[in-house]
Amino acid sequence: MKSVISTLRELWRDPMGKIGIIGVVLLIVVAIFAPQLAPYPYDEIGMRFQPPSAEHLFGTDKFGRDVLSRVIYGARVSLEVGIIAVGIGAVCGYLLGLVAGYFERWVDRVIMCFMDILFAFPSILLAIFISAVLGKGIGPTMVAIGIVNIPVFCRTVRAAVISAKGLEYVQNAKSVGVKTWPLLVRHISPNVVAPFTVQATLALSGAILTEATLSFLGMGIQPPDPSWGSMLSEGRADMIRDPWVALFPLLFIVVTILVFNILGDALRDVLDPKLKT
């Protein structure tokens, strides 16, 4: 397995990887230093519908809030929701996959049946459905998107567990009565890291998209919390007259997803050269 540093170095050598890393780091910086970077608080009210100017680079929205500031804070919300949702999906998926792969038989069948049901729904519909049950706001949205993400991770781990169980030394350990649990965990974890990292990067862009969509539909983040999705849906009504209100959050959604996809693709090429074509 490659070390983190050598992976990053290889990524950096690839032009696409470089774009991905720079983009993601920039986004993270914007998210972390949002209070310092944003010229105004995200909920400060002023003159309505001002076009972009030196004072308000991205203009103001229908309540007179600074669009740039809201977009910057929106990056924070998007990343927060994305990272925690993918974290929930990855951890639950890892555990469920481990259990399913280890026990096989009916435990496996039950778990995978659930995964299939989750997988059988269009992910956006599933997210809508779950967030209807859990309620609106940042926390429930994270959990809803996290649940949507479980099956992919679960399958990855389960496949790794099942193939690791067939390995000779695991079989040998079993035959001399060593507990195979710790062995499997220790063996599987490094094998899973590469596909997991790639999967997580791509899932992150998916999660950010799902959050934006949910918020756009009014199911996710609620005002006054700034979310690109809800800003877009608020700005849509006045889009023709004052396009900046919708345009800037839209631009940021697209660029963010693009950047994570670029990073994910480059990461896959580095970590899993077999798939490179």
Place this chain on the structure above:
Amino acid sequence: MEHLLELRNVSIDLPKGRRKPPVKLVEGVDLDIRKKQNFGVVGESGCGKSITCSAIMGLLSYPLTVGQGSSIRFQKEDGSEVEITSLHKSELRKLRGKDISMIFQEPMTALDPMYTIEEQINETLRFHTGLNKAQMHEAALEMLKKVKIPRPEQILADYPHHLSGGMLQRVMIAIALINNPRLLIADEPTTALDVTIQAQILDLMNELRESYDTSVIMITHDLGVIAETCEEVAVFYAGQVVERASVDAIFHETAHPYTTGLLRSVTSLGGARRELYTIRGTVPTAGNFGAGCRFADRCDHCMAICKEKPPALTQVAPGHLCRCWLHAGGAEQAEKEAAV
């Protein structure tokens, strides 16, 4: 042109980017194939024998290219000659499958799994003849009988996955010969098959060759196959021809130490029990050849000059060429040097 096919100074390049010079996978190959001749090409895997033959078909796979200064001339049925390396794509297509055809190593993967045997035979006819459907069916059936396939009617309707490797290789032979080509290139046609099937396929090829007046280039790493099927042989080593002679001369008046090594490493049923010979060391990879003879590091007869200067392909007897300092005056030169 007296020969059916003439290769002159053929090299094959693996491009290494715009700035670096290409790696030469094959270099300076001269071969002549006469009409109705059975020509053997022997060598280890990776020695360049297969890609040389792909180049004859104009079928080098990306990113390989034929090097500058190479010439591959082929005589067509009407007596006119063509230069394959500079032939237009559409002209080349007319040649392939009609004048020159090819059989591959892996019959199991050499046919498209999505189409019936009949369709895959018909395709070859369709590209080169104006036969209608019924005539093509007739021709395909006839051809399958010639390659001794039982129940040909039924086989025509089958898909490749229904047939065994030996059967598929017969189908491949049928496809290759159906347009009555002047040259057939067989790239290790028996390697992937069971031993008993191997013999059957070789017998079949020998038999068909007589009735079809086709020249055959048999590519193989198996000297047994060469002994059984060929008249003349070229031995490839590390992208070069190291020895070229009649089959008799190769087996009985072996000149090149590499060929000797190859012969000694063949298992024989008749011979006394002895340990199997292996040539020591490994083949140098393309791009890492030294200044001298490419076999020098593995050779039991290596002299000082072998490491310094590459030997040329020189005649050791009429019709017998060898690329070795032992036969190119290198020994005398070495003695002279020692005397000084």
Place this chain on the structure above:
Amino acid sequence: MRNYIIRRLLQLIPVLFGISVAIFAVLRFIPGGFASGMLGIDATPELIAQVNARYGLDQPVVTQYLNWIGGVLHGDFGISFRSGAEILPEILTRFQVTAELAILAAVISWCIALPLGILAAVKRNRMADRVVRVVALLGVSVPGFALSILVILVLSLFFGYYPPLDYVGLLEDPAKNLEIMFLPALILGCSMSGSVMRMTRSSVLEVLRQDFIKTVRAKGASERVAIFKHALRNALIPIVTLVGLQIGSLLGGAVVVEQIFSLPGLGLMTLTGINNRDYPVVQGCVLFIAFVYVLVNLVVDLLYAYIDPRISYD
């Protein structure tokens, strides 16, 4: 083949049963039940009890479920709490809209993705390939709703064109219907085409590397025959699988585009149902979507056998 289809259809029963139980159970957990949602701030415990009794929500959950599923088995999906309308006919009408949208979008995405994906594979690592890969990356990354809004914005700002707001059925006025459907279908098709392009490129590349392509070329085939007759046919299975998944997920997943273009589709019906706590509507929609989804999967599996002679279901 026939037996296989029957067996597959029988296997659907437990899956659909499981889904129906799951939806039913989950819906009862939604905070703020139907009654309090409908009554709003006027809700008093007595009023809520009254409403619950009227819609049978005071009965034990198991009884409610049995009543509902019994009806479903007879083709009766119940009536909407909100509008009092029969649910199944409503679902079927809206399904026509969604199905038309999904099929149009899929066709558009093939028309874009297949040629470009093949081009990229054939011209690997050259200019055309790089361009296609960037286009595909954009296609994968630009979400449908973002593209919709962008397109509407550009059309209205620069061309003075506004997409029609009133939906007209295909059978009522085909020309008008197609005018309405074209833009959303184009947008969905574009966002679907990114991943189809990638899949086409990689699987055609994979096939082009295989031995039999060399045989085909050695027979004297033109590149056109080698690529379209042999490489594409062999590359089709993963592409068809992906397209099947995509069409399936459009059934409910087109909800955003349906909302933006005010198309009365299934996704929007489900969303409205959820927002209104209209249990029977949500249950019916989700069950129906799941049913069609598994049917689409079955059709895809049957297509495999049609494409690839090695696969047979006898």
